[in-house]
Amino acid sequence: xxxxxxxxxxxxxxxxxxxxxxxxxxxxxxxxxxxxxxxxxxxxxxxxxxxxxxxxxxxxxxxxxxxxxxxxxxxxxxxxxxxxxxxxxxxxxxxxxxxxxxxxxxxxxxxxxxxxxxxxxxxxxxxxxxxxxxxxxxxxxxxxxxxxxxxxxxxxxxxxxxxxxxxxxxxxxxxxxxxxxxxxxxxxxxxxxxxxxxxxxxxxxxxxxxxxxxxxxxxxxxxxxxxxxxxxxxxxxxxxxxxxxxxxxxxxxxxxxxxxxxxxxxxxxxxxxxxxxxxxxxxxxxxxxxxx
Amino acid sequence: xxxxxxxxxxxxxxxxxxxxxxxxxxxxxxxxxxxxxxxxxxxxxxxxxxxxxxxxxxxxxxxxxxxxxxxxxxxxxxxxxxxxxxxxxxxxxxxxxxxxxxxxxxxxxxxxxxxxxxxxxxxxxxxxxxxxxxxxxxxxxxxxxxxxxxxxxxxxxxxxxxxxxxxxxxxxxxxxxxxxxxxxxxxxxx
Numbered sequence: 001x002x003x004x005x006x007x008x009x010x011x012x013x014x015x016x017x018x019x020x021x022x023x024x025x026x027x028x029x030x031x032x033x034x035x036x037x038x039x040x041x042x043x044x045x046x047x048x049x050x051x052x053x054x055x056x057x058x059x060x061x062x063x064x065x066x067x068x069x070x071x072x073x074x075x076x077x078x079x080x081x082x083x084x085x086x087x088x089x090x091x092x093x094x095x096x097x098x099x100x101x102x103x104x105x106x107x108x109x110x111x112x113x114x115x116x117x118x119x120x121x122x123x124x125x126x127x128x129x130x131x132x133x134x135x136x137x138x139x140x141x142x143x144x145x146x147x148x149x150x151x152x153x154x155x156x157x158x159x160x161x162x163x164x165x166x167x168x169x170x171x172x173x174x175x176x177x178x179x180x181x182x183x184x185x186x187x188x189x190x191x192x193x194x195x196x197x198x199x200x201x202x203x204x205x206x207x208x209x210x211x212x213x214x215x216x217x218x219x220x221x222x223x224x225x226x227x228x229x230x231x232x233x234x235x236x237x238x239x240x241x242x243x244x245x246x247x248x249x250x251x252x253x254x255x256x257x258x259x260x261x262x263x264x265x266x267x268x269x270x271x272x273x274x275x276x277x278x279x280x281x282x283x284x285x286x287x288x289x290x291x292x
Numbered sequence: 293x294x295x296x297x298x299x300x301x302x303x304x305x306x307x308x309x310x311x312x313x314x315x316x317x318x319x320x321x322x323x324x325x326x327x328x329x330x331x332x333x334x335x336x337x338x339x340x341x342x343x344x345x346x347x348x349x350x351x352x353x354x355x356x357x358x359x360x361x362x363x364x365x366x367x368x369x370x371x372x373x374x375x376x377x378x379x380x381x382x383x384x385x386x387x388x389x390x391x392x393x394x395x396x397x398x399x400x401x402x403x404x405x406x407x408x409x410x411x412x413x414x415x416x417x418x419x420x421x422x423x424x425x426x427x428x429x430x431x432x433x434x435x436x437x438x439x440x441x442x443x444x445x446x447x448x449x450x451x452x453x454x455x456x457x458x459x460x461x462x463x464x465x466x467x468x469x470x471x472x473x474x475x476x477x478x479x480x481x482x
Binding site for chain 2 (some may be wrong): 013035037074097254
């Protein structure tokens with residue numbers, strides 16, 4: 001465990017209980033910071049637009065990332081395509097605070113994810129289950145998020161992924177030591193990380209919810225399911241009143257176990273983003289199936 | 293039994309609670325309501341994002357009660373973002389939060405995450421042993437009133453200081469195995 005990796009895990013700890021918001025320009029970044037976001041994710045198109053417009057979705061224009069870095073004091077994150085280590089090198093050169101190796105962008109490598117230990121800047125990666133989370137951590141991710149199904153405004157997949165990770169952790173924790181290598185083989189996860197989960201009953205890094213969170217109650221739901229914080233992508237700036245919704249989601253995340261506060265902040269938010277029923281999406285439009 | 297609250301709006305709350313759990317006679321708890329803040333003997337404002345914590349403090353109308361309790365002598369310790377929350381002046385931000393401590397801080401003084409670092413020092417006032425220090429996008433103090441006692445400087449910058457019942461550190465003792473700063477703060481709580 002290098003010192004740099006520890007510092008990167010530590011930054012994720014500082015984001016706990018907070019909301020990370022997708023933004024496409026400096027103006028949105030300022031709105032997000034003012035609303036109480038703990039970080040912003042800089043990208044050219046939010047996931048719902050990536051779905052609509054199609055084509056190859058890539059890392060953002062470095063100029064736009066620099067403008068956002070200049071506009072806010074909170075950490076600035078940005079996405080790279082799965083396996084695209086050259087895009088990650090570019091973001092590292094820009095001193096980005098966190099890289100999201102993300103299934104929301106079009107994968108650049110269908111076999112290999114980025115070897116993340118060779119970077120100084122931290123990485124967050126998506127996962128649908130414990131094995132996938134531990135593979136990414138094995139490659140050097142210092143933070144995990146559920147994949148959910150980005151750009152749908154439908155929280156069902158994020159719930160499924162969080163519940164799956166929790167159930168997998170419970171299984172590993174209650175297994176006997178003799179079973180751990182077989183579990184590591186079944187899950188396709190590094191043995192030492194399975195062993196860590198067995199002893200500690202949790203992931204070795206912070207785990208956020210992402211992919212489909214659109215309302216304050218969605219955020220409260222994911223926090224009560226045990227997430228450490230939430231990412232909101234299209235949910236804020238594709239709604240009718242972004243500033244108000246952003247503040248409401250921040251408050252609901254902080255007071256996730258207080259239904260009276262969640263009720264109060266949910267009043268008169270205007271319309272949520274246009275949403276999609278995940279069951280109606282065909283196989284290749286499911287973003288969560290990208291990466292392994 | 294002394295009750296030490298950790299302000300639980302956003303940030304590294306459980307880490308402080310775990311550390312405080314090591315001391316006899318200390319009952320740690322997470323606090324985010326007025327009645328909870330009224331019931332504690334001391335308060336820790338943890339690391340996180342000062343803009344987010346500050347916004348929630350004002351939205352939920354908690355600044356007044358915390359400020360009046362601090363001014364009445366309640367021991368308080370701000371780590372990293374907590375230092376920014378306590379400061380009267382912030383050099384590179386127009387926001388102000390509790391404005392109780394006579395220090396001027398520089399937010400993200402060391403730069404971005406790539407500039408985060410760890411080191412260790414000897415500081416006999418706090419502990420006999422070597423103390424590990426972790427700085428995550430940390431602030432530091434650029435100016436302090438004579439009422440403020442400087443506990444530690446790294447290069448030119450003040451990274452730990454105390455003014456009567458108020459303690460501020462740029463770094464995060466809750467992220468290390470070392471208990472000396474938590475022991476020091478428990479001592480401030482009598």
